[in-house]
Amino acid sequence: MKFRRDRVVFAxxxxxxxxxxxxxxxxxxLQSSFLQEEGSKRQVRTLDIPAPRGVIYDxxxxxLALSTPMASVWVDAKVFYGYQQNYAQFLRVLGIxxxxxxxLAHAQQHKRLSFIRQEPDPQVVKAIExxxxxxxxxxxxxxxxxxxxxxxxxxxxxxVNSQSPSIWVDMEQLxxxxxxxxxxxxLLNTSRDKVKRKIERASERRFxxxxxxxxxxxxxxxxxxxxxxxxxxxxxxxYYPAGEIAGHLIGFTNIDDQGxxxxxxxxxxxxxxxxxxxxxxxxxxxxxxxxxxxxxPAKPGSDITLSIDKQIQFFAYRALKSVMIxxxxxxxxAVVLDAKTGEVLAMVSLPGYNPNDRTQLKGxxxxxxVITDLIEPxxxxxxxxxxxxxxxxxxxLDEKIDTSPGAIRVQGxxxxxxxxxxxxxxxxxxxxxxxxxxxxxALKMSAEQEWELWKAVGFSRxxxxxxxxxxxxxxxxxxxxxPLDQVSASYGYGFNINLLNLAHAYLLFANQGEMMPLxxxxxxxxxxxxxxVGAQATEATLRMMEKVVAPGGTAPKAQIPGYRVAGKTGxxxxxKQGGYEQNEYVSLFAGVVPVSDPxxxxxxxxxxxxxxxxxxxxxxxxxxKEVMQHALRLRNVPHDQNMEER
Amino acid sequence: xxxxxxxxxxxxxHQIRHTETRYYLALQETIKAKxxxxxxxxxxxxxxxxxxxEHIAHSKLKMTLNMSQDNGNLQTLYIPKPLExxxx
Numbered sequence: 001m002k003f004r005r006d007r008v009v010f011a012x013x014x015x016x017x018x019x020x021x022x023x024x025x026x027x028x029x030l031q032s033s034f035l036q037e038e039g040s041k042r043q044v045r046t047l048d049i050p051a052p053r054g055v056i057y058d059x060x061x062x063x064l065a066l067s068t069p070m071a072s073v074w075v076d077a078k079v080f081y082g083y084q085q086n087y088a089q090f091l092r093v094l095g096i097x098x099x100x101x102x103x104l105a106h107a108q109q110h111k112r113l114s115f116i117r118q119e120p121d122p123q124v125v126k127a128i129e130x131x132x133x134x135x136x137x138x139x140x141x142x143x144x145x146x147x148x149x150x151x152x153x154x155x156x157x158x159x160v161n162s163q164s165p166s167i168w169v170d171m172e173q174l175x176x177x178x179x180x181x182x183x184x185x186x187l188l189n190t191s192r193d194k195v196k197r198k199i200e201r202a203s204e205r206r207f208x209x210x211x212x213x214x215x216x217x218x219x220x221x222x223x224x225x226x227x228x229x230x231x232x233x234x235x236x237x238x239y240y241p242a243g244e245i246a247g248h249l250i251g252f253t254n255i256d257d258q259g260x261x262x263x264x265x266x267x268x269x270x271x272x273x274x275x276x277x278x279x280x281x282x283x284x285x286x287x288x289x290x291x292x293x294x295x296x297p298a299k300p301g302s303d304i305t306l307s308i309d310k311q312i313q314f315f316a317y318r319a320l321k322s323v324m325i326x327x328x329x330x331x332x333x334a335v336v337l338d339a340k341t342g343e344v345l346a347m348v349s350l351p352g353y354n355p356n357d358r359t360q361l362k363g364x365x366x367x368x369x370v371i372t373d374l375i376e377p378x379x380x381x382x383x384x385x386x387x388x389x390x391x392x393x394x395x396x397l398d399e400k401i402d403t404s405p406g407a408i409r410v411q412g413x414x415x416x417x418x419x420x421x422x423x424x425x426x427x428x429x430x431x432x433x434x435x436x437x438x439x440x441x442a443l444k445m446s447a448e449q450e451w452e453l454w455k456a457v458g459f460s461r462x463x464x465x466x467x468x469x470x471x472x473x474x475x476x477x478x479x480x481x482x483p484l485d486q487v488s489a490s491y492g493y494g495f496n497i498n499l500l501n502l503a504h505a506y507l508l509f510a511n512q513g514e515m516m517p518l519x520x521x522x523x524x525x526x527x528x529x530x531x532x533v534g535a536q537a538t539e540a541t542l543r544m545m546e547k548v549v550a551p552g553g554t555a556p557k558a559q560i561p562g563y564r565v566a567g568k569t570g571x572x573x574x575x576k577q578g579g580y581e582q583n584e585y586v587s588l589f590a591g592v593v594p595v596s597d598p599x600x601x602x603x604x605x606x607x608x609x610x611x612x613x614x615x616x617x618x619x620x621x622x623x624x625k626e627v628m629q630h631a632l633r634l635r636n637v638p639h640d641q642n643m644e645e646r
Numbered sequence: 647x648x649x650x651x652x653x654x655x656x657x658x659x660h661q662i663r664h665t666e667t668r669y670y671l672a673l674q675e676t677i678k679a680k681x682x683x684x685x686x687x688x689x690x691x692x693x694x695x696x697x698x699x700e701h702i703a704h705s706k707l708k709m710t711l712n713m714s715q716d717n718g719n720l721q722t723l724y725i726p727k728p729l730e731x732x733x734x
Contacts, residue, residue, distance in 0.1 A: 052680075063691050068684045241691030297673065314696045562722065642724070 043281050044292060051273025052236045053257060054301035056250060058310040059343075059522045065250050065264070067236040067257070067301075071219030073188070073210040080180070080229030081203040086131040087177045093127050094167075098178065105171050108158055110145045113137065113168040120164040128167065134228070135173025138165045176228045184210065184230070187222050212255055213237050238264075242310060244352040245317045248368035249308065251468075252355040261366060263304070263520070265468045273301040305522045307343035312336055312631045316346045319626040320604075324350055327609035327619055333369045334605070334623065335503040336631065339510035339598040341526050342518050344465070345631070347500070371463065371470040374496035375605065378570035379433045379616070380590045381492040381502075383509065383541050385442055386426050388453040390537035391513075394444040397540060398425055403436040411484040415439055415491075427544040431553045433569065435491045442490030443483065450486055451478040456532045457505035457515065459497050465520050473497035492570060503603040506590050509545065509566065510598035513538035542566050546595055555617035558591055558624050562639040563632060567591030567624065569616030574608070584608050589620035593628050596640040602628060 027035065052067035091098060094116070105114035119125050125138060144159040160166050181199070185192040188211050195210070202208040210230075214222075219232045238253045240246070251262020259268035276298030281290040320332040336346040349369040353360040367373070389395045406420035417434050429437030442450055454460065454475055462472035475495050476485060488494035500518070507515050514529035545566035549558045554569045570588035573580040587606040592598045604620040613619060692698075703709040 063687050066684050066688065068688065069681050239688055241688060241695075243695075245696075294670070311696065318696075639722075 043283075044279050045282050045288075046277050046279050046295065047288075049276035049278055049294075049298040050235045050257075051275050051298035052300045053238065053253070053273055054271040054303040056263065056271075057303065057305045058308045058313075059306065059345075060309065060311075061305075062310045063241045064246055064306065064308070064310065066239050066241065068239055069216055070213045070235055070237040071216055072212040072233045072235055073184075073214060073219065073222055074231050074233055075199060075208050075210055076229040076231070077199050077202040077205045077208045078229075079206075080227070081199055083133065083177050083228050084180060084199075086133050087174075090128060090131055090133055090136065093124055101169070102171075105169055105174075108147050109171075110143075110147060110158075112172070113170055115158060115160060116167040116169055118160065118164050118166045125165050133174075134176070135170040137168040137170070139168055140165055176226050180227050180230075183225050183227065184222070187218055187225075188214075240355040242313070243356060244354045245314050245348075246308065246310070247352050247355045248349045248366070248370070249313075249347050249467075250355065252361060255358075260361075261468065262368065263306075263467070266466050267304060271301045271304065274299040307338070307341075307345065307519055307522045308347070309345045309631075309634070311634050312627070313346040313348060315630040316348045316623075316627045317350070317352070319623045320348055320350050320606075323606060323619065323623050327606060327611045327613065329606045329610065329619075330608035331369050331373075332604075332606045332623075333373070333499055334627070335370055335500055335603050336627065337503050337507060337518070337601040339507065339592065339601050341523050342504075342507055342516040343523055344500075344518060344520050345600065346627075368467065368469065369605075369607075370499045371465075371467050372498070373607075374471045374473075374498055375502075375586055375588075376493050376495065376572050376575065377497055377502050378492040378572035378586075378588060379435075379438075380568050380570035380588050380603075381505075382430055382433065382438045382490070383545050383568050384453060384457060384505065385438055385450070385490045386430060386544065387508070387513070387533050387537045387541040388449065389441045389445055390426070390540060391534040392445060392449055394449075395426055395441055397427075400425065401429060401437050401440050403429075403434050403440070406436060408436050408439060410439065410487045411482065413484060415487060427547055430541070430544045430568065431547040431550075433548075433554050438490040439487040442486050445486075447481040447483075447486050448478055450489060451475070451481060453533070454489060454495065457508060458501055459495060459505065463498070463500040463504060463518055465500070465518055467520075470500075471496075471498055473501045492572070499603055499605050502588075502590060503601055506592060506601045506603065508532055509538055509542050510592045510601050542592065542595060545592070549591075549621075553617075554615070555589060555621040557617060558589060558621035560593065560625055560629050560632070562641055563593055563628075563637075564595035564641050565591055565593045565625075565628075566595045567621070569621060571614060571616045585614040587614055587616040587619035589616050589624050591621075591624045591628070593632065594637060594640045599635060599637045600628065600631060 052069075053065075055063065055067075056065035058064055091101065094101070096104075101116070104116055108115045119128075119138075128136065129138060140162045141160060142162045144157055146157055181196045182192045185195045188195065198210070199208070222230065223232045236257055238257065240250060240252070242250070247262075249262055251264040251266075252260055253264050254260050257272070259265040259271065264271065277295040279292035279295055280288045281292060283289050316334045316336060320334055323329065324332045331350060333349040334346070335344065337343065338345055347368075347370050349367070351365045353365040355361070386395075390397070395401075400423050402423050403417060403421045404423070406418075407414055407416040409415075415435050417436050421428070421432050421434050421437070424432065424434055424437050426437075426441065428434070429441065459473045460475035462470050473496060485494055504515075504518050511529060512535040513533040514531050516527040516529045519527065543566075545568055546564060547553050548567055548569065549555050549565045555567055558565055558567050568590055570586075570590070572586045572588060573582070574584040574586060575581070585608065587609055588604065590601070590603045592601050602624050604623045606619045606623070609619045
């Protein structure tokens with residue numbers, strides 16, 4: 001058999017093609033997914049897309065908390081610092097300054113690259129090779145070119161030969177290294193040395209925040225610098241337009257947008273968004289060059305509409321602040337509730353802080369005293385005992401209660417009034433705030449009956465609002481109750497509650513003896529009520545509480561022209577280890593307005609007024625009047641009394 | 647018939663791609679608009695902050711908080727209840 005040459009060649013070509021095709025088939029079809037994966041691993045990166053937190057609104061749709069886009073600058077310090085060192089080394093090896101390098105590069109540009117010089121010394125060449133700087137190339141070429149000069153004239157011809165390696169630089173790429181500290185410092189508004197020190201100190205770390213919470217436009221400028229190892233991270237920053245006014249209630253987030261206090265903490269899971277993911281292609285220096293796709297879009301957090309009325313909150317804040325200054329008080333707090341629905345309209349605690357200012361977010365000012373501080377409610381609970389006693393029939397409306405000589409002895413303890421009030425009716429017991437009278441009324445009931453009352457109005461538990469840091473009320477078990485407990489509880493000592501508990505309890509008087517749970521969120525429909533005390537007894541007690549505010553009562557300063565006000569003052573000795581402080585008080589006032597059709601309940605507590613005046617009627621009652629006056633107007637509550645009366 | 651189906655598939659895929667792009671563009675626009683809204687709302691709340699308004703009312707408009715009837719800052723008018731009309 002004779003081989004024809006052309007057949008052989010043809011066969012060989014075919015064999016070659018088959019080899020190529022089979023390899024192509026192997027790579028393109030059989031191994032394609034594996035290879036693509038490996039390729040992607042090297043350049044496709046998944047980045048997080050930050051999601052904003054939900055917005056917090058007040059009941060009228062005013063903003064209380066909002067997330068706005070911000071950016072952080074971080075550096076891969078190891079890479080960044082390495083490039084800086086290598087670039088300095090490069091200049092040292094060449095023995096020229098940066099300016100000289102740039103002049104040369106400008107003068108001898110050929111297309112994208114600029115010729116610097118030919119380097120015959122192999123040691124220098126090796127040193128430059130080892131630096132591995134982007135934008136610096138060593139070539140062996142024969143070439144002659146006319147560099148373009150900026151003035152347009154043609155310069156001298158430059159000839160490069162291939163006998164020794166020539167050094168070329170890409171000016172655009174070098175830009176990512178040159179003057180990096182200074183460029184960053186200028187945009188970040190600090191000094192070059194500060195930036196340099198910060199990066200040098202962290203030079204082994206792969207992730208260092210240079211600055212957080214930057215305005216987006218500054219971040220854009222930094223991104224445009226295209227520096228190696230410098231990255232921008234989009235994020236959101238929380239703003240609190242209400243500032244100090246609603247600081248305690250709303251709380252705040254930390255710099256990573258996680259709730260730390262108040263509602264931001266309590267409802268963190270609801271408010272926080274779910275970060276999305278996107279895929280991008282990055283180059284060798286880690287810069288994003290192309291966007292591939294959104295893997296998962298960012299899901300913003302859910303919004304919250306609170307029951308708070310920002311305006312009432314503001315007036316409460318302002319009134320408390322001026323009282324705190326006037327009476328040099330240690331702290332002050334107040335709660336306003338919607339009498340019909342149990343919604344919290346305002347909750348203020350002072351001293352306050354501005355949640356927008358990170359330096360203020362520590363220390364004792366961040367405590368929301370409305371819920372964290374336990375107090376003994378003192379005389380403010382006397383109306384409850386009267387209502388309950390009327391309801392169970394222990395007393396009648398015109399019962400004669402003899403309080404002389406202004407003191408009684410129970411189990412060896414002396415309970416006193418400020419002075420001898422003589423024989424009092426239940427109405428006068430409330431109006432004159434007689435401890436002896438309240439004690440005697442309490443003793444007409446059984447311990448169980450009284451204990452049931454305190455439990456039913458919520459003095460033995462927390463408020464149910466899930467606010468962080470809440471101290472819950474405590475009541476001794478009824479089995480441990482002795483007559484002394486019964487008596488002291490009747491005028492508000494011997495058990496601890498927070499101010500919100502007290503405000504909640506006062507809903508009883510605003511709803512004819514019925515109560516409903518509190519709510520921090522705006523309700524669409526009124527909540528279900530549960531009966532605690534009979535309607536008749538509560539209404540009668542409410543009329544008695546009106547006398548407290550009338551001339552001759554303890555709080556005429558709580559009168560509001562045009563409205564009937566019912567309330568009760570309290571002046572409580574502060575507890576200390578093993579007893580009570582002689583000269584430190586909490587001044588309290590709790591009130592319901594207007595009496596004919598209650599719209600709001602407000603409770604005020606001023607802690608340690610230290611200007612000599614400390615009675616609840618003189619310190620706390622004016623706050624009630626001031627705030628309620630504005631709130632009644634804001635809520636368009638009709639007058640139930642002529643202004644000219646009184 | 648087969649040709650037609652193939653062409654139709656291509657056409658539909660093309661439309662899907664178009665719609666997707668439009669969707670993402672719209673999404674971006676929403677995000678941008680939301681951010682702008684946030685900025686404007688912050689500005690609004692800043693400008694309408696009660697403390698700021700009170701300050702301006704005091705200093706520029708010389709308004710006062712004294713609401714007594716005596717110095718004429720406040721006037722209360724009572725509208726008498728309309729007489730119930732007998733039904734015809």
